[in-house]
Amino acid sequence: MERTAMQEADRPVSDSEHRDESLPLPPEARPFPSIERTIVEAVRRRESEALGQFFEHYFDRVFGLAFRLLGSRTAAEDATQEIFFKVHRAAHRIDPERDPAPWLITITLNTCRSYWRSATHRMSRRAVTIDSSPEPGPEIADPQRNPEEEFAAQQRERIVQEAILDLPETLREVVLLRDYQGLDHREIATVLQIGHDAVRKRYSRALAELGRLLQERIP
Amino acid sequence: MSRFEDARRTAAEERAREAVRCLPQPPASPHFRLALKERFVAGEVPAAPDLREVRPVRRRLLGLPRPVGIAVLPLAAAAVLILVLGLLNRGPAWRIADSTAHGTLLVDGEPVALDSPGAAERVLRPGRRIAAGETGAVTLVCPERLVLRIPPGGEITLPRPPGRWFGRTVRCALTRGSVGISSGPEFTGARLLVATEDADVEVLGTTLAVILIPEGTCICVLDGVVRAAPKHGAGTAVPAGRRCTVFHDDRPPTLEEIDEAERETLLRIDSF
Numbered sequence: 138m139e140r141t142a143m144q145e146a147d148r149p150v151s152d153s154e155h156r157d158e159s160l161p162l163p164p165e166a167r168p169f170p171s172i173e174r175t176i177v178e179a180v181r182r183r184e185s186e187a188l189g190q191f192f193e194h195y196f197d198r199v200f201g202l203a204f205r206l207l208g209s210r211t212a213a214e215d216a217t218q219e220i221f222f223k224v225h226r227a228a229h230r231i232d233p234e235r236d237p238a239p240w241l242i243t244i245t246l247n248t249c250r251s252y253w254r255s256a257t258h259r260m261s262r263r264a265v266t267i268d269s270s271p272e273p274g275p276e277i278a279d280p281q282r283n284p285e286e287e288f289a290a291q292q293r294e295r296i297v298q299e300a301i302l303d304l305p306e307t308l309r310e311v312v313l314l315r316d317y318q319g320l321d322h323r324e325i326a327t328v329l330q331i332g333h334d335a336v337r338k339r340y341s342r343a344l345a346e347l348g349r350l351l352q353e354r355i356p
Numbered sequence: 357m358s359r360f361e362d363a364r365r366t367a368a369e370e371r372a373r374e375a376v377r378c379l380p381q382p383p384a385s386p387h388f389r390l391a392l393k394e395r396f397v398a399g400e401v402p403a404a405p406d407l408r409e410v411r412p413v414r415r416r417l418l419g420l421p422r423p424v425g426i427a428v429l430p431l432a433a434a435a436v437l438i439l440v441l442g443l444l445n446r447g448p449a450w451r452i453a454d455s456t457a458h459g460t461l462l463v464d465g466e467p468v469a470l471d472s473p474g475a476a477e478r479v480l481r482p483g484r485r486i487a488a489g490e491t492g493a494v495t496l497v498c499p500e501r502l503v504l505r506i507p508p509g510g511e512i513t514l515p516r517p518p519g520r521w522f523g524r525t526v527r528c529a530l531t532r533g534s535v536g537i538s539s540g541p542e543f544t545g546a547r548l549l550v551a552t553e554d555a556d557v558e559v560l561g562t563t564l565a566v567i568l569i570p571e572g573t574c575i576c577v578l579d580g581v582v583r584a585a586p587k588h589g590a591g592t593a594v595p596a597g598r599r600c601t602v603f604h605d606d607r608p609p610t611l612e613e614i615d616e617a618e619r620e621t622l623l624r625i626d627s628f
Contacts, residue, residue, distance in 0.1 A: 188397045196389060197381060204382040214388050221392060225401040297375045316376040348368030351375060 168319040169198050169238035177233045183225070192221065195238075198318070199245055205313050206249040208302040216248045223248070242318070242328050246310060253306055293355070300350040308343035315340055447517030447542075448499045450480040459491030462511075470494065480514060485531065487511035495625070501543045504528075505536035505625045518546040525549065534567035536625040539580070555602035555609075558583040558591070563626040565618065572603040576614045578622035584609065 172194050179187030199220055204213035223244050231237055301309055314320045314328065322336045329336065365373070395401065420428060452461070452470060460467040463479045463486060470489075480486070480496065486506060488494045493507040498517045506512060510533030515526040524546040528535075537548065537559055548559035550566050555573040557566050562580020566573065575584045576599040584600045585591035592609045594600040599614045614622075 183399060185397050189393065192393045192396050196384070196393070200384045200389075201381050205379065210382070210385075213382070214385070217384075218392055221396045222401045223404075225396055225399060226404055293375075294379060297379060300372075301376070312372075312376055316373050317379055344365065344369040344372050347372035347376070348366060348370075351372050352368050 169242060170194060171236050171238065174233050177231055177237060180228050181231050181233065183228055188225070188228075191224075195241055196221075199241065202242070202245050202313065202318060203249055205298065205301060205317055206246075206309065207252060208298055212252055216245070216252055220244050220248050239324065239328050242314070242320075246328065250306070296354050297351065300347055300354060303350055304343060304346055308339055308346060311336060311339040312343035312347060441521075445519040445521050445523065447501055447519055449477065450496050450498050450514060450517065451477050452480075453495040453497050453503075459494075460489035461494050462487040462489060482514050482516035484514050485511055486514050487532065498540075500540040501546070502540065502548065503536075503538040503625055505538075505621075507534060507536075509533035510535050512550075515548060518543065518548075527551065530566050530568060530573075532568065534565055536563075536565040536621060538563040538622075538625045552602075554587060554604055556585050556587065556591075558585075562596070563622050564594075565622055565625070569601070572601055575600045575602070576618045576622065578614070578619065578626060 172191065176187050176190050176194075180191045196217070200213055200217045203216040203220070204210065207213050207216060220241070224241065231240070301313065304312065310329065311325060314325045315322070320328070322333055322340070325340075326333045326336045331339075419425075459470050461470055462468070464484050465487075467489065468479055486494075486496065488506045488508045488510060490508055493505055493510075496504045496506070496514070501518055502515075504512065504514075511531045512535050513529045513531065515528035516523070518524045518526050520542075525548075526546070527549045529551045535550070537550070539546075539548070539559065539562060550557040550559065552566065552568060552573040555575070557564075557573075557575055559582055560580065562582055563578040564580070564582050565576045567576065568574075573584075575582055575594050577594045577596050579596050581596070582594045582600075583591045584594050584602055586602045586609060589608075592600055592611065594611065597614060597619075599612050599618065600609050601612075602609045
């Protein structure tokens with residue numbers, strides 16, 4: 138039976154569609170990788186080797202998400218340090234039966250939200266000029282690109298990051314979790330403690346707003 | 357996200373999504389990464405901050421968060437002002453004139469002994485039905501404002517004492533017999549409205565008697581001016597020395613001279 142547009146929109150979404158098989162994620166998508174249960178159990182006991190493995194397993198994702206949320210290397214380093222300190226303090230409460238990634242993402246978001254609310258961050262955002270922020274990555278030349286291409290890529294990254302920072306924080310979180318971290322709507326709903334429909338709406342609004350900003354800024 | 361939703365994305369939204377997906381992983385400072393890892397593995401982690409110390413003390417006002425307190429403060433001040441004004445505005449309480457302090461008083465039909473005036477005055481609350489006992493008239497006084505003389509057989513609902521600045525119009529009802537009324541110096545500007553079954557009597561500072569008679573209501577004025585009106589008719593000014601009778605039926609009110617007996621009664625009331 139042919140469905141109307143309304144019926145199609147209201148149709149319950151299956152697990153496979155949650156993972157968006159119609160639109161495979163590019164290699165750049167960075168879902169938080171899962172970790173072996175034995176390592177998590179050892180982290181609970183704060184064993185040094187397990188802590189080191191845990192750190193290496195998650196550091197890049199945590200730092201990357203914090204950087205994209207906050208738009209500043211300094212702020213991302215502060216936030217990442219605070220996040221791992223929190224993990225260490227709460228290590229004995231980690232549930233080895235569950236993937237710690239959602240918990241880690243939640244801590245990352247909460248830490249970044251605290252930073253957003255801080256006077257330091259509000260002052261730094263007011264002082265930002267188009268030339269100074271967001272901070273570009275270290276100058277690591279990609280041997281496969283010539284300098285002009287490298288410069289263009291860095292400019293594009295800067296513009297996109299600036300547009301992300303211009304999004305309201307609730308929309309920024311959703312679009313980064315979805316398209317930068319590769320979480321599906323169900324995982325985002327769990328992390329943000331909101332409904333699935335709310336995630337969809339926020340994501341749609343985020344893309345609409347981001348699309349508008351980028352259209353203005355990228356010729 | 358369903359295929360259907362993907363199909364609804366605009367070109368700009370697709371570009372935006374692609375732009376976010378293509379953002380590179382920002383490399384962290386190697387020095388920072390190493391230092392943090394060492395601290396994390398070694399457990400060199402500061403204790404969780406005591407939020408009671410780091411959070412600014414939220415100043416409170418009236419026990420509420422300051423912004424709420426600021427909004428509530430004018431209301432609280434107004435409430436206090438109204439309360440104080442209300443207390444100051446209250447007229448003096450009714451008391452029983454010493455000369456009539458004997459026998460009994462009926463309050464809402466219940467006898468109250470007059471030999472202990474303090475006990476009797478405690479029951480003199482506005483709105484209560486007050487009637488003289490068989491032993492004699494009783495005179496109630498609101499100092500400097502009103503005197504009510506209730507002879508045997510008379511019953512009124514006690515009015516509220518008129519206030520100092522507001523609530524200057526007070527009401528009572530004559531339900532049986534008669535009542536003599538005299539106003540004092542502090543009554544100036546106040547009004548007493550006496551209602552009977554047939555008439556509404558407006559007292560504006562005077563000495564008068566309102567008497568229920570078989571034909572209707574009789575208003576005798578010693579001093580000042582009183583306006584008397586039938587329930588469904590125009591009012592009549594009753595000047596000093598005159599008596600107005602408002603009838604049960606449709607007869608218009610009459611106006612006559614008061615007689616000596618009535619004058620004597622009114623003079624006694626006026627003497628309080």
